[in-house]
Amino acid sequence: MSDTWTWTYEDATGKPVEGAATVSSAFPTQGDAESWLGEQWRELTAAGVTAVTLHEGDTIVYGPMSLSDGS
Numbered sequence: 001m002s003d004t005w006t007w008t009y010e011d012a013t014g015k016p017v018e019g020a021a022t023v024s025s026a027f028p029t030q031g032d033a034e035s036w037l038g039e040q041w042r043e044l045t046a047a048g049v050t051a052v053t054l055h056e057g058d059t060i061v062y063g064p065m066s067l068s069d070g071s
Contacts (some may be wrong), residue, residue, distance in 0.1 A: 005033040005056055009049040010064055021055035030054070030061070041067050 004026035008065040018024075021043050027033035033054060037044075042053070045067050053063025 003028065005030050005054065005061075007033060007037065008053045008055065008063075009044065010063075011048050012050045013052075017047065017049045019037065019047055030056070048070070064065045 004027050005028070007023065009022050011017050021040070023036065023040075027036060037052065049067060051064035052067050053065070054061040
């Protein structure tokens with residue numbers, strides 16, 4: 001496996017979301033990627049992202065995971 005962790009973003013229909021709120025750069029660790037998501041999920045949902053998937057290199061670690069806060 002590689003040492004790069006990245007997120008991909010989906011809208012409610014499962015289509016990819018790209019734009020200013022999404023980060024396309026890699027994170028050095030899973031913890032860094034998850035910490036960033038924990039700080040940014042509200043901005044992502046405001047940009048139309050409803051689910052995210054975490055990748056390590058070309059491997060899906062988990063997801064798609066809903067960004068709904070349950071309210």
